[in-house]
Structure formats: C-alpha cells, structure tokens
Amino acid sequence: DQQVKQNSPSLSVQEGRISILNCDYTNSMFDYFLWYKKYPAEGPTFLISISSIKDKNEDGRFTVFLNKSAKHLSLHIVPSQPGDSAVYFCAASGSGGYQKVTFGTGTKLQVIP
C-alpha cells in the first residue's frame, strides 16, 4: 500500500541547474507534506514542509509546490550544488491522532560538478 510514491529512483543534474524532484500521494487525508534529505549512514534530515492550505513554500534554494487536486508535490532546488547529492524522501502526514509520517521510496539526486 504505497500511499506516497516517488516514481523516479534517481536523478542527475549539472551543478548550477535546477533539480526537480516529484512525489505523488493517494491518501486524501494527508494535509501536511515534508521533504527530507538523507546521506548514507545518517538519519533523514528535515528540509522543508508545506501544509495543504498553501500551494508553495520557499526556503532559500528550496521550494516545495503542492497541487492538491492532482495529489502531487514537487521540490525544486535552484541552483543545485554538489553537496545536494543525497537521497530525497517525500513524506506526508494527516491531521488528527498522533500523525505518523508516511515516507515515499526516495529519489537519489546526483549533482554533477
């Protein structure tokens, strides 16, 4: 039961260009969405989030876009830097209860110098 899907397992981008990572979800009860970055042998690190009342949230080089009608979100990284090379996880949470966060399968981003 994959409620959060990242269909691209990997992505390669040239340094300085835009990286776009995509995510789809199926559960209409999700109303809070997050992106995490993960390096090998480390835990996921929170990057940026967006609540369902917004369609865009920006933090420095990172912007998350949410399209609720399409149940789709994306993370834009501009400009991409070699240090951005990592696995990126999309995650989602619903309201009510203790709101476990459900993760996607991840996209491995490689930024080529």
Next chain:
Amino acid sequence: EPEVTQTPSHQVTQMGQEVILRCVPISNHLYFYWYRQILGQKVEFLVSFYNNEISEKSEIFDDQFSVERPDGSNFTLKIRSTKLEDSAMYFCASRDRVGNSPLHFGNGTRLTVT
C-alpha cells in the same frame, strides 16, 4: 542545535537474541517514534509513543517488539527474539507537537542479525 541521539550505532546479534536500541530524544519534545529502513527500501513507520503509552503501531510492530520510556530522557526499542529479517537501520524520531511540525531523526542504529 539540539539533536536526537541513538546508541549503539551498530549492533550485531545472533538470531533469537534480544536487543535493546536506545534513543535520547530532543529534551522538550513530547512525541516519539521508531522507524526502520531495510537496505535500499523505504523508511517504514513502526510505532509512535506519547504520554507513556503507544499511540499507534504498524503491522510490523508485532509482539516481539516493545517500547519504553524508562526515565525522563531515554526512549528504547526492544526486540525480544530477533529474526534475520529484522536486519535494518532503526531510526528514532521526536517532535515537539502534532499538527504541522516535522519529525527530527537520529542517525540510526544498524542492526545486523546473523
């Protein structure tokens, strides 16, 4: 910046043995979680814990698993009789509130069951 700490970083155990994975969440956080990641797979929810009791658990979290907050700082995951398929990275996480707040993760314990 405060962080979640986990010990040990790597645990090797024989099948059938008990293991305890330890976590110190961020001090003012109230909600605690365990996740695991089998090599190359997604990060999977195991259990959430609030106010000294389990608030939600997944189907993975069967009777061989238990969690405890024995004092004001530690949060532990016990696996009573380990199986080969329990080999994974186990991540502890905490958050200060529910409602649009991120989970903060530790660096994980790599559990290897032989």
